[in-house]
Amino acid sequence: MIxxxxxxxxxxxxxxxxxxxxxxxxxxxxxxxxxxxEGETLGIVGESGCGKSVTNLxxxxxxxxxxxxxxxxxxxxxxxxxxxxxxxxxxxIRGNKISMIFQDPMTSLNPFLRISTQMIETIRLHETNVxxxxxxxxxxxxxxxxxxxxxxxxxxxxxxxxxxxxxQRVMIAMALSCNAKLLIADEPTTALDVTIQAQILELIQxxxxxxxxxxxxxxxxxxxxxxxxxxxxxxxxxxxxEKAPTDKIYKFPAHPYTEGLIxxxxxxxxxxxxxxxxxxxxxxxxxxxxxxxxxxxxxxHKAMQGLCNRCYPPTVMLDDDHEVTCWLYGDEKQKKVAMxxxxxxxxxxxxxx
Amino acid sequence: xxDDNKKPVLQIRDLQVHFPIKASGGGRKKGAVIRAVxxxxxxxxPGETLGIVGESGCGKSTTARxxAQLNKPTGGKVLFxxxxxxxxxxxxxxxARQNIQMIFQDPYASLDPxxxVRSIIAEPLIIYNKRNLLPQKMTSIxxxxxxxELMERVGLNKAFKNxxxxxxxGGQRQRIGIxxxxxxxxxxxxxxxxxSALDVSIQAQILNLLRxxQKELGLTFLFIAHDLAVIQYIxxxxxxxxxxxxxEKSESEELxxxxxxxxxxxxxxxxxxPDPEVEQKRQxxxxxxxxxxxxxxxxxCYFYDRCPVRMEKCxxxxxxxxxxGPHHQCACWLQEGKAxxxxxxx
Numbered sequence: 001m002i003x004x005x006x007x008x009x010x011x012x013x014x015x016x017x018x019x020x021x022x023x024x025x026x027x028x029x030x031x032x033x034x035x036x037x038e039g040e041t042l043g044i045v046g047e048s049g050c051g052k053s054v055t056n057l058x059x060x061x062x063x064x065x066x067x068x069x070x071x072x073x074x075x076x077x078x079x080x081x082x083x084x085x086x087x088x089x090x091x092x093i094r095g096n097k098i099s100m101i102f103q104d105p106m107t108s109l110n111p112f113l114r115i116s117t118q119m120i121e122t123i124r125l126h127e128t129n130v131x132x133x134x135x136x137x138x139x140x141x142x143x144x145x146x147x148x149x150x151x152x153x154x155x156x157x158x159x160x161x162x163x164x165x166x167x168q169r170v171m172i173a174m175a176l177s178c179n180a181k182l183l184i185a186d187e188p189t190t191a192l193d194v195t196i197q198a199q200i201l202e203l204i205q206x207x208x209x210x211x212x213x214x215x216x217x218x219x220x221x222x223x224x225x226x227x228x229x230x231x232x233x234x235x236x237x238x239x240x241x242e243k244a245p246t247d248k249i250y251k252f253p254a255h256p257y258t259e260g261l262i263x264x265x266x267x268x269x270x271x272x273x274x275x276x277x278x279x280x281x282x283x284x285x286x287x288x289x290x291x292x293x294x295x296x297x298x299x300x301h302k303a304m305q306g307l308c309n310r311c312y313p314p315t316v317m318l319d320d321d322h323e324v325t326c327w328l329y330g331d332e333k334q335k336k337v338a339m340x341x342x343x344x345x346x347x348x349x350x351x352x353x
Numbered sequence: 354x355x356d357d358n359k360k361p362v363l364q365i366r367d368l369q370v371h372f373p374i375k376a377s378g379g380g381r382k383k384g385a386v387i388r389a390v391x392x393x394x395x396x397x398x399p400g401e402t403l404g405i406v407g408e409s410g411c412g413k414s415t416t417a418r419x420x421a422q423l424n425k426p427t428g429g430k431v432l433f434x435x436x437x438x439x440x441x442x443x444x445x446x447x448x449a450r451q452n453i454q455m456i457f458q459d460p461y462a463s464l465d466p467x468x469x470v471r472s473i474i475a476e477p478l479i480i481y482n483k484r485n486l487l488p489q490k491m492t493s494i495x496x497x498x499x500x501x502e503l504m505e506r507v508g509l510n511k512a513f514k515n516x517x518x519x520x521x522x523g524g525q526r527q528r529i530g531i532x533x534x535x536x537x538x539x540x541x542x543x544x545x546x547x548x549s550a551l552d553v554s555i556q557a558q559i560l561n562l563l564r565x566x567q568k569e570l571g572l573t574f575l576f577i578a579h580d581l582a583v584i585q586y587i588x589x590x591x592x593x594x595x596x597x598x599x600x601e602k603s604e605s606e607e608l609x610x611x612x613x614x615x616x617x618x619x620x621x622x623x624x625x626x627p628d629p630e631v632e633q634k635r636q637x638x639x640x641x642x643x644x645x646x647x648x649x650x651x652x653x654c655y656f657y658d659r660c661p662v663r664m665e666k667c668x669x670x671x672x673x674x675x676x677x678g679p680h681h682q683c684a685c686w687l688q689e690g691k692a693x694x695x696x697x698x699x
Binding site for chain 2: 047048163164165166193194195196197198199201202220221222223224225226227246247250260261262264265266267268269276277278279280281283284299
């Protein structure tokens with residue numbers, strides 16, 4: 001739930017993260033803008049390889065370098081550009097102010113250490129004046145908050161003694177241990193079953209409401225987004241193609257990709273004859289060799305030949321909070337100017353050949 | 354939809370698959386087993402799609418593998434064309450498998466990376482051709498044309514037949530797997546989570562393809578998935594499994610709009626629906642706890658530990674299947690008195 005004058009927590013401008021590979025440069029994230037307010041839940045949706053995880057690794061400055069590099073943009077966290085702070089300061093922000101829940105609860109805990117050791121370590125790393133006993137007591141309380149029965153004894157267990165859902169709860173408890181302002185959840189329920197997924201989502205929602213923690217939820221599941229998020233960003237090939245409040249994006253999807261994505265999910269709450277599902281034709285784009293201009297045009301059912309494949313689509317505000325990057329919403333003047341420019345560019349390319 | 358006078362293609366009776374547990378020393382723990390599938394019975398009618406849905410570890414994949422005899426069942430019967438596949442000899446099994454083919458979950462692991470697409474799709478044809486099990490002996494040219502025909506049928510460009518699996522995306526690989534399963538003109542296809550490894554947009558393509566193929570070739574599907582919406586979209590009938598047992602089976606429409614078993618209800622209410630308006634109004638039944646380990650023998654209802662409406666009786670008595678409606682059965686003691694115990698037609 002966002003209040004009207006909620007504080008801006010995270011503000012990302014023109015973020016670009018590229019990876020150097022043998023086959024060429026992969027533009028995993030290519031100039032994206034978004035912001036998150038206090039108490040807000042922002043969903044980032046997209047298919048695999050669209051750059052949603054890299055976006056958030058970039059915000060945490062956890063992109064492995066080499067091969068990856070943040071080549072441009074600004075990330076303001078509570079007013080400071082965290083792409084400019086030193087590594088030592090960044091360490092202070094990570095976990096303390098921004099924390100992260102990873103996708104796979106099986107591999108994000110150390111199998112050799114007891115849960116207690118791992119939780120105490122996290123707390124004492126960030127708050128050096130806390131004693132071990134205090135940290136332990138706090139860890140037990142945190143485990144109780146996330147709904148682990150018998151937390152006093154279970155805290156001394158090893159990760160393999162916990163089930164997948166419980167391990168994910170431990171991860172959430174650890175992420176909350178330092179009262180972070182922003183929680184980034186990268187596909188937190190993808191590895192879990194539906195009934196456990198419902199428990200975990202409920203928990204994240206509780207944290208979001210009670211502690212006013214801002215949440216960025218990365219997922220490919222449109223159902224999860226519908227139930228959890230205030231605002232949604234849809235990503236395709238490293239760019240945000242549409243950004244809007246959740247209600248609007250499901251009711252009036254503007255970008256053909258968003259529309260296709262929503263229509264291609266079978267709905268179990270609708271009765272009657274099941275016709276053919278709408279499907280987005282073609283294959284996901286090759287990230288090294290992206291299609292020219294609008295990366296979605298080869299798969300788009302509303303593509304305009306001569307325009308979408310030659311000119312970059314403009315970003316248009318449909319409403320004061322609904323943003324879409326597509327030529328369908330460009331005005332005639334814009335189209336003409338862009339076409340003329342593309343003609344000129346092609347001519348000069350021919351000449352130089 | 355199936356007619357009542359049709360005979361089922363596949364009859365599964367009290368199927369059990371138990372895996373022995375290795376003790377820490379490497380030897381077998383005496384008598385300890387994982388009861389992956391613990392007494393499952395159902396019929397599959399020709400031309401229909403039977404969906405099996407359940408959470409991970411409930412035994413849905415093992416059921417499919419046991420039908421194809423990839424995991425030998427430890428008990429029960431799998432009747433196909435009057436033969437019990439569990440007792441069948443090797444040659445009988447080979448013949449039966451021509452009609453029972455499988456599509457696997459992981460399109461990355463189920464294709465041999467060293468084989469070209471052509472040899473992957475042609476392999477079943479070559480094997481059966483060599484043993485004279487095809488209706489007509491095929492020449493290598495005929496096999497080649499059949500491969501091309503299959504590739505076009507599943508939406509792959511036949512010019513790609515000399516390529517290797519790594520050159521294809523996940524959705525295209527799944528198409529290769531489907532072409533391979535279709536090569537022998539099977540009657541039954543066991544599809545084990547064929548779309549769960551794919552992206553949403555690709556998932557819709559594959560689901561459409563499978564439905565088209567079914568209509569055209571009159572295939573019978575046993576379709577396994579954990580995604581409830583996918584199962585509802587593709588299936589005529591649905592079985593819900595929990596801990597190696599079927600807790601509820603019914604026609605798809607009926608099951609989704611009138612679930613009876615408490616587990617089915619919780620499962621349906623937990624599945625997110627991609628519509629914010631619906632989502633905000635829904636009441637969730639949140640189950641507490643996790644799925645218990647399937648290594649104990651049960652004396653009561655398998656769902657007892659997590660059931661929100663359990664009764665004293667449920668702890669010590671395994672519920673039988675009750676007929677709660679036409680073609681709708683449910684294993685829950687709450688139905689006692691309200692419905693009759695289902696008799697297994699054999």
